[in-house]
Amino acid sequence: MSEKSSVNVKTIMLGNRPLREYLLEAIVSINRDADVVEIMGRGRHIYRAVNLYNMLTSRLGDRLELKGVEIGSLLVRGRRVSYIKISVAAKKT
Numbered sequence: 001m002s003e004k005s006s007v008n009v010k011t012i013m014l015g016n017r018p019l020r021e022y023l024l025e026a027i028v029s030i031n032r033d034a035d036v037v038e039i040m041g042r043g044r045h046i047y048r049a050v051n052l053y054n055m056l057t058s059r060l061g062d063r064l065e066l067k068g069v070e071i072g073s074l075l076v077r078g079r080r081v082s083y084i085k086i087s088v089a090a091k092k093t
Contacts, residue, residue, distance in 0.1 A: 010034035014045040014052065023055050030060070030090050036067055042074065042083040053086045065091045 010029040012022055022039075029037050041049030057064055067087035073080045 008033060008035045009038060010036070011038040011040055012052075014039070014041045014048045019048060019052055019055065022052050023059070026052065026056055026088075027059065030064070030088070036087055036089045039086040039088070040083060042076075043081050046082065046084045049084050049086055053088065056088065060090075063091055065089050 010033075012026055012029075014022060026037050026039065039049045039052050041047070065088065067089050069087070070085040071083070073082050075081075
């Protein structure tokens with residue numbers, strides 16, 4: 001039997017906490033255990049997800065690789081809410 005390689009994905013949902021806390025969480029996850037970190041912002045937090053990604057790229061630079069960007073809408077409590085999901089990973093050296 002062949003064994004599938006599992007990818008450890010850490011999802012960070014942005015809320016009202018300061019961006020620096022999410023930045024620290026993302027950097028620690030990338031350096032330690034997560035293969036892929038997903039930054040997810042819904043509704044009015046979409047711009048914060050983009051800001052967090054820009055902060056990550058300015059801190060980690062070439063060590064960070066963009067895996068993908070997904071946009072769409074979810075049904076939350078009977079209402080449609082837009083979201084963005086940015087997937088990043090550490091580059092393999």
